[in-house]
């Protein structure tokens with residue numbers, strides 16, 4: 001029985017970890033956000049500045065793959081809107097990029113002239129160390145609609161529910 005409950009505990013810890021770990025963030029908080037911004041305050045960098053990103057999170061873009069694309073580029077190419085030499089090019093209309101390290105990720109539109117008109121995005125991922133020293137505010141409160149229904153808190157909650165369920169099962 002002791003071995004059994006230890007196994008359950010380990011399972012629950014894993015479960016909680018996976019539920020609270022990564023989240024998928026819809027860029028701009030809505031599906032038609034990857035476009036030329038109508039104003040500065042509408043820009044994606046405005047949105048990104050008020051969002052928190054952690055290692056393991058993924059960014060998701062929804063757009064018309066026939067007309068646009070998402071390029072991951074260097075800082076220089078970002079600044080110059082140079083689309084000729086991207087690190088990664090995505091044009092499937094439903095692009096997911098995993099933020100697999102801390103630091104800045106630079107994205108520009110591959111559509112002719114769009115980057116120059118402001119269709120670009122910098123996302124800065126905090127290092128785990130930084131995140132520990134100054135804990136980020138809860139993403140639920142600050143990201144608003146940027147996070148799809150499954151925010152990490154929601155997931156943590158459902159993780160806890162499942163954990164409780166598993167413990168309850170263990171008792172009977």
Ligand SMILES: *[C@@H]1O[C@H](CO)[C@@H](O)[C@H](O)[C@H]1NC(C)=O
Nearest residue numbers: 077080081082083084085086
């Ligand atoms: C864009 O980048 C390529 C390769 O990195 C370089 O050869 C080219 O000169 C750049 N173009 C502009 C307009 O900066």
